[in-house]
Amino acid sequence: MRKKKISERRLVYAMLAVLMLAGCGGKDTARESEKVTLSLMMPQSHYKEFFKEEIGRFEAEYSQYHIEVLRIPDNQWIEVTKAKAATGELTDLVRIDKGLMEDIGTGKFVEMGEKESWYKRVKEEQLENKKIGGKLYGLPVGSTSSVGLIYNKDVFEKLRLDVPGSMEEFKQVCRVLKDEGYTPLYASDKDSWTSAVAFSSSASQTMTDEVYEKFKSGEALWNNEEYRTILEEFAALRSEEYTNSDYMRATYDSAVDAVADGKAVMYMSGQFFINDVRKINPKIDLAMVPSPYCSGILTVKNGEGMFAVSAKSDHIEEAKVFLEWFSAPENMNEFNAGWNHMPVFKDQEMEMADWQQNLYDNYILQGKTEPEINERFSGIDMSEFWSDQQKMYMGQMSADEVLENWDQSYAKQLSAGR
Incomplete structure (x- = not known):
């Protein structure tokens, strides 16, 4: 029929x-x-x-x-x-x-x-x-789709790990996974758009409409204590060896392979990543939760x-x-x-996976979401900001320098658009 x-x-x-x-x-x-x-x-x-x-x-x-x-x-x-x-x-x-x-x-x-x-x-x-x-x-x-922390449920259950609800809990999970011989968090910094996900999904959790309007008008600065802390926290995961050692040579495709074969347990990305992994390993049980920086808020693309x-x-x-x-x-x-998006048309019939239904019921329906900053500022070219984050992860720039550079570039683009 x-x-x-x-x-x-x-x-x-x-x-x-x-x-x-x-x-x-x-x-x-x-x-x-x-x-x-x-x-x-x-x-x-x-x-x-x-x-x-x-x-x-x-x-x-x-x-x-x-x-x-x-x-x-x-x-x-x-x-x-x-x-x-x-x-x-x-x-x-x-x-x-x-x-x-x-x-x-x-x-x-x-x-x-x-x-x-x-x-x-x-x-x-x-x-x-x-x-x-x-x-x-x-x-x-x-x-609507989500951006956040993707993790291997089977490994978490095997090691009796709780889903991290803060950066401190996240680091503790990383320590346990490392001790057990896993790569806790896979980083694929050769692809600059993937290296920016940790910052963008975390900073987005704190960027309310009011804060966004201040950025839009030029009142707010990116180089602030909170954003420096976010960058430094995720840079530290690399220096403390909670990521793969070849993170500067690793790509999105290699992240898919590493998570699919069970070597890496967590990855920060959009929910499409889950589909890409399951094409290689249909039996793997993955789920997504908000970025651990502020776990009560889900970063979404509208x-x-x-x-x-x-x-x-x-x-x-x-x-x-x-x-x-x-x-x-x-x-x-x-x-x-x-x-892994939700339907756009009224006559589409699509079932959501359990993990997706959980995000929908507990965050999206509850209004516990904030738009991802790349979508909020989609008319702004953030490629230089992404590249500078790569350099920071290589030890060539500090978080302060990354954000200072971005403040200058952002201000020029904002001025040119007026």
């Missing part, structure tokens, strides 16, 4: 695609029989295997289409996207967050409204948190991600065909499940 429903739904989308193209006049109708290449740019870390498979499935169903993906290194993403927008060189489709879109300007993108057949299917909260000035400029694809269409694209209607296809419940299910 389900296969029949999916087949019927795909037939409807195919018919809609033909009608959309036919409605554009003879020129675009002729394109139906031609090969259409749609370019899509996104941060490199977002080009995951499940997304590749979805693109392959789209191309199989729409043989006249080809999706050409342009992957931008994460630490260059904001700078490159802004540059391409300024020079009119955006790709046909862009995977973009609301904050960066606001910074670039909505005029660079095609407005989406009730004329799109998928518009009324979007959950109200997912629609509202992506609108700019009351209008939508892309297909909503990102939803899902401001969209697939937007460039206003200067020569293939606007064709790009909308891809968005229409992607919005189908079975395609969004695969995408959201791949990221």
Whole structure:
């Protein structure tokens, strides 16, 4: 029965695609029989295997289409996207967050409204948190997800360890794990975006809307005692050998391997990491809890991600065909499940894992959350801040120097944006 429903739904989308193209006049109708290449740019870390498979499935169903993906290194993403927008060189489709879109300007993108057949299917909260000035400029694809401490439940139960609720308890857990021959916390600092997670998820726990407004207005400074302490605490874990010794050569992929084979017990990342590990070791039992810096608050990404269409694209209607296809419940299910996100559309049916349900019930529903700072400041290029944290972990900079540099860079970007 389900296969029949999916087949019927795909037939409807195919018919809609033909009608959309036919409605554009003879020129675009002729394109139906031609090969259409749609370019899509996104941060490199977002080009995951499940997304590749979805693109392959789209191309199989729409043989006249080809999706050409342009992957931008994460630490260059904001700078490159802004540059391409300024020079009119955006790709046909862009995977973009609301904050960066606001910074670039909505005029660079095609407005989406009730004329799109998928518009009324979007959950109200997912629609509202992506609108700019009351209008939508892309297909909503990102939803609520968590960032924090991921741990191996089996090892914790075997050693009778309690989930750490403070940095002191966290260090005690690390000591026990090290004595038992495990790598307590895996660090993958060669990938700068991963080395920033510990600070970003911890600092986010203390950044209320009031504090954020002070940063936004330029009243607050990053170089403060609390943020220095956070950086120093996580740097100490490396110097005290509670992480893998090769942390400066280690990558996200090696973190997946180390946790999957049971050598490493904990890792700080987004919840998508759990899916990536389980692809290698389906039997492993992983869970996530808030960063131990302030365990009563869960760091979340509210899902401001969209697939937007460039206003200067020569293939606007064709790009909308891809968005229409992607919005189908079975395609969004695969995408959201791949990221361990919650559903974006009303007609999606997705079950949450026990650990995810726990976070949802005890933190998200209770309002015990704060947005992750990279999402709060998504229009700000934080790549220099990430790189300086790498240098600090190598012993080349102090926490004070990292934050002092970032205060200067942040102030320049804030001033340029006004």
